[in-house]
Amino acid sequence: MSTRRFRLSPSTPEAPARDHTPHPSAAREWATRVVQWDPARNTIKRAVHVAARARGFRLERAGAVPPIANIYAAGSPKAGSQWMKALFDHPVVRRHTGLFTLPQLDYQLKPSKPFPAGTFVPGLYFSLDEYRAMTHRHPHRLIYMFRDPRDLFVSGYFSAIGTHRPVAGYEEWRSSLRDLPIEEGLLEIIRLGGVRLKEMATWEGVDDPNVATYKLEEVSADPRANVAAIFKHCEISLSPDEFEAVLGDVSREALQVKDLAQRAEGSESHYRVDRKTFRDLFTAEHYAAVDALAPGLAARLGYVD
Numbered sequence: 001m002s003t004r005r006f007r008l009s010p011s012t013p014e015a016p017a018r019d020h021t022p023h024p025s026a027a028r029e030w031a032t033r034v035v036q037w038d039p040a041r042n043t044i045k046r047a048v049h050v051a052a053r054a055r056g057f058r059l060e061r062a063g064a065v066p067p068i069a070n071i072y073a074a075g076s077p078k079a080g081s082q083w084m085k086a087l088f089d090h091p092v093v094r095r096h097t098g099l100f101t102l103p104q105l106d107y108q109l110k111p112s113k114p115f116p117a118g119t120f121v122p123g124l125y126f127s128l129d130e131y132r133a134m135t136h137r138h139p140h141r142l143i144y145m146f147r148d149p150r151d152l153f154v155s156g157y158f159s160a161i162g163t164h165r166p167v168a169g170y171e172e173w174r175s176s177l178r179d180l181p182i183e184e185g186l187l188e189i190i191r192l193g194g195v196r197l198k199e200m201a202t203w204e205g206v207d208d209p210n211v212a213t214y215k216l217e218e219v220s221a222d223p224r225a226n227v228a229a230i231f232k233h234c235e236i237s238l239s240p241d242e243f244e245a246v247l248g249d250v251s252r253e254a255l256q257v258k259d260l261a262q263r264a265e266g267s268e269s270h271y272r273v274d275r276k277t278f279r280d281l282f283t284a285e286h287y288a289a290v291d292a293l294a295p296g297l298a299a300r301l302g303y304v305d
Contacts, residue, residue, distance in 0.1 A: 045103040052100050056116030065117045066098040068235050069138030072115075074124040074131070074203075075145035076196045078155035080216040084143060085122040086250045087227065092242050094120075097234070128202040131211075140210055141234045144203050147216040148303045150278035150290055152196065157182075157189045186281060190289045197294035204300060215302075223247060 059065045073084035087093065089101045099120040114135040115121050124131075124142075131142065161178045177185050206213060212233040219226040227247060231238065238246065248254060278286070287305075290298070 048103050052102055052119055053116045055100055056118050059118045065138055067139065068097065068141055069117045069119075070115055070136070070140040071097065071099060071120045071234055072124050072131075072140065072142040073120070073122045073145070074126065074142055076147065076152055076200055077123075077125060078152050078159065079147035080145040080219065081123045081125075083216075083219075083250060083252075083255065084145060086255055087230070087246070088120045088122070090246050090249060092238065092246050093236060096236050096238060125196070125199065127199040128206055142208075142211045143230055143233070144206070144211060144213045145216055145219070146200065146203070146213060146301055148278070148301075149197050149200065149294065149298050150282060150287075150303075153186060153189050153193055153286075153290065154276065154278050154281060156193065157186050160189065161185065182281065183283060183286075186286055187289060190286065190293070194293040197290075197297055201294050201297050204297075220252070223251070 056065075071088055073081060073088065075081055075084075085101070088097070088099070094101075097120065099118055100116075101120045101122065102115070104123060114137050117138055157177075160174055177188060180188065203213060212230070214226055214230065224247060227250075228243070231243075
């Protein structure tokens with residue numbers, strides 16, 4: 001059984017409307033938007049995890065666990081994890097799922113330990129084998145989001161040099177990355193990202209009724225059809241008006257506006273305005289470096305040069 005850590009993305013937990021037990025969502029919002037010192041953020045996150053586990057136990061004792069007790073959003077960093085978090089953490093969607101959104105912390109230390117009942121878990125960055133090693137006490141669904149491996153590195157580069165919030169222990173490295181020419185900076189990001197492509201490759205052709213895979217590019221091109229398919233897989237049924245409201249709120253433009261409102265004036269959004277791709281930035285050296293990490297992966301996934 002794998003013992004690698006699952007790396008989860010932060011999000012905003014909130015109990016569903018029908019659960020009247022107090023929860024620490026306001027504190028979690030505050031931690032995400034205001035607290036920048038990692039130990040303080042983590043203390044708040046731990047409190048949220050404790051609340052989520054206690055809530056899960058209450059649901060189990062009361063026989064009130066949602067029909068789909070856990071939804072997992074998986075993929076690689078920069079492959080739509082923030083978008084999936086926004087989708088499943090939308091208040092309308094939460095009302096229908098009854099799921100509490102977990103922040104990143106602690107559970108990744110014990111891969112075999114089940115997640116609390118009644119939770120949505122965003123940002124699972126792991127392999128298929130690690131998923132299969134998880135313990136599930138209740139019905140669950142997993143959405144895995146692919147992205148062209150080459151654009152993962154481009155997006156990761158721009159996040160590292162500018163759009164990601166400060167991260168303790170990494171700011172000196174980020175500063176040095178900014179000082180490099182973009183060609184060298186991209187090669188540095190590619191050099192560090194091999195594990196992500198190896199993880200992604202394990203999901204190719206996965207055959208599991210609880211798992212549905214999508215491509216971020218296809219979701220972006222036709223959000224209506226793909227969101228409907230995602231909801232169908234997760235057994236989420238919205239009214240037409242609700243669906244339209246959610247679709248509007250999770251559009252790239254809407255999320256960009258919301259993200260900028262939470263940042264200092266003059267900051268760049270996580271959702272970049274300058275959307276250069278690998279086709280704009282890669283040289284033969286970059287193509288070769290990516291292919292060396294996972295030979296033929298992009299082509300096997302249906303991505304062309």
